[in-house]
Amino acid sequence: MSKDVPDNEVSELLQSGFRYAMSLVRDKAQAEDLVQEGWLSTIRARGPWNKPYLFSAIRSRFINQWKREQLIPLVSIDDINEPYDPVTEHEQAILENDFDCKELESALSQLRAVEREVLYLTVVEGYTAQEVSDIINAPRNTVLSLSHRARQKVRRHLQKTYAEVAL
Numbered sequence: 665m666s667k668d669v670p671d672n673e674v675s676e677l678l679q680s681g682f683r684y685a686m687s688l689v690r691d692k693a694q695a696e697d698l699v700q701e702g703w704l705s706t707i708r709a710r711g712p713w714n715k716p717y718l719f720s721a722i723r724s725r726f727i728n729q730w731k732r733e734q735l736i737p738l739v740s741i742d743d744i745n746e747p748y749d750p751v752t753e754h755e756q757a758i759l760e761n762d763f764d765c766k767e768l769e770s771a772l773s774q775l776r777a778v779e780r781e782v783l784y785l786t787v788v789e790g791y792t793a794q795e796v797s798d799i800i801n802a803p804r805n806t807v808l809s810l811s812h813r814a815r816q817k818v819r820r821h822l823q824k825t826y827a828e829v830a831l
Contacts, residue, residue, distance in 0.1 A: 674713070678703065680789065681718045687784030688726045688777060690769075701725045715789070716799055723781070723800065730777070771821035779814035786811050 678699060685695035685702075702721035711717045772780055778800070785796045786807075793811070797804040 677713060677715065677718060680715055681722055683788065684719050684781075684784060685722050685726070687780050687788070688723070690773065690780075694729075698722050698725050698729075716795075719785075719799055726777075767822060767825050768818075770825075771818040774817055774821055775814050779810050779817070782807055782810040783814040783818075 681699045681702060682695055685698040686692070689695050689698065699722060702718055702725055705721045705725075706713065706718055711721075772783075775783065781800065782796055785791045785799065786793070791799070793804050793807045796807045796811075800807070802810075
């Protein structure tokens with residue numbers, strides 16, 4: 665650890681990194697791995713210990729992992745024996761008429777990874793479109809479009825769900 669950075673700031677930075685990683689992968693174990701790898705690379709590079717640098721390291725690892733999966737898709741034995749059917753779970757949640765976080769999670773799962781990432785950075789972390797643009801290396805207008813589309817998709821999904829529940 666650095667003598668310059670208090671432990672509580674490091675803890676807060678790692679928590680932010682974990683939330684960001686969860687927005688990318690939606691799996692606790694994978695998110696923890698991404699944060700650990702990103703943090704180790706930050707320490708090794710002696711880079712600045714701030715959110716943009718850590719988020720960039722996490723995002724790089726996420727992209728590398730995604731590219732590997734595209735080359736060699738890994739399928740779990742459990743997935744082969746029992747196919748996952750998200751529609752059945754979604755319909756069950758509507759029939760039980762419980763929103764909790766299931767519907768929001770379902771709406772977010774409909775988004776592309778880049779849309780979830782932009783939505784997380786703007787809504788949860790509070791970054792401006794320009795700051796998000798710098799983090800993900802995309803033009804500002806692209807970030808604005810992605811954010812708008814993501815919000816529209818989530819809104820449509822939730823409106824559709826509430827309309828079905830009302831029937």
